Amino acid sequence: MESKPDPSPSADVPTRAAHPPTAPLGPQSLPDGRELVLRVMPLPADVNANGDIFGGWIMAQVDLAGAVLPSRIARGRIATVAVNEFVFKQPVSLGDLLSFYAKVVRVGTTSITVHVEVYAERNPANLQVVKVTEASLTYVAIDREGRPRALPT
Numbered sequence: 619m620e621s622k623p624d625p626s627p628s629a630d631v632p633t634r635a636a637h638p639p640t641a642p643l644g645p646q647s648l649p650d651g652r653e654l655v656l657r658v659m660p661l662p663a664d665v666n667a668n669g670d671i672f673g674g675w676i677m678a679q680v681d682l683a684g685a686v687l688p689s690r691i692a693r694g695r696i697a698t699v700a701v702n703e704f705v706f707k708q709p710v711s712l713g714d715l716l717s718f719y720a721k722v723v724r725v726g727t728t729s730i731t732v733h734v735e736v737y738a739e740r741n742p743a744n745l746q747v748v749k750v751t752e753a754s755l756t757y758v759a760i761d762r763e764g765r766p767r768a769l770p771t
């Protein structure tokens with residue numbers, strides 16, 4: 619039997635009040651308080667043998683999305699030094715529109731750590747928003763020689 623979706627938004631995923639969606643959202647809404655850094659729809663070439671979207675493709679998109687805010691802060695070249703955590707919470711399907719939201723959680727001397735959340739919008743006739751992936755990544759500002767450099771103040 620299919621479980622009934624919980625209509626109440628969870629504590630860490632506030633509903634979007636400032637910009638009402640064009641259609642009613644499902645059990646989860648897109649988050650406020652985080653920056654939308656990437657929106658993309660996977661293609662048939664990104665499907666794995668199970669018919670879902672290949673995890674490696676999602677990881678690549680998360681790496682690109684996670685780099686947006688650190689690039690702004692570093693005002694120059696950065697490199698991904700670590701993927702601290704990566705959780706595939708729900709499978710991604712063809713036709714899902716993925717939105718990547720990022721928040722800077724730590725700024726060090728040369729490094730910036732970012733938390734990324736990925737939401738899928740699916741089934742436009744009865745729109746549902748599902749958190750599919752969550753990750754934490756660290757980027758390092760680098761100089762021309764690829765060595766760590768201090769972040770600008």
Ligand SMILES: CC(C)(COP(=O)(O)OP(=O)(O)OC[C@H]1O[C@@H](n2cnc3c(N)ncnc32)[C@H](O)[C@@H]1OP(=O)(O)O)[C@@H](O)C(=O)NCCC(=O)NCCS
Pocket residue numbers: 696697698699700725726727728729730756758760764765766
């Ligand atoms: C990124 C790189 C230049 C860092 O060089 P490094 O000699 O390891 O640097 P350091 O040990 O001085 O650490 C630099 C910063 O990274 C942080 N860091 C290093 N390893 C880390 C890890 N495993 N997890 C989290 N942070 C880490 C350090 O804490 C430090 O942060 P801080 O200055 O804010 O305190 C080097 O590791 C590198 O070139 N890696 C390959 C990058 C790459 O090819 N990425 C994939 C494509 S972009």
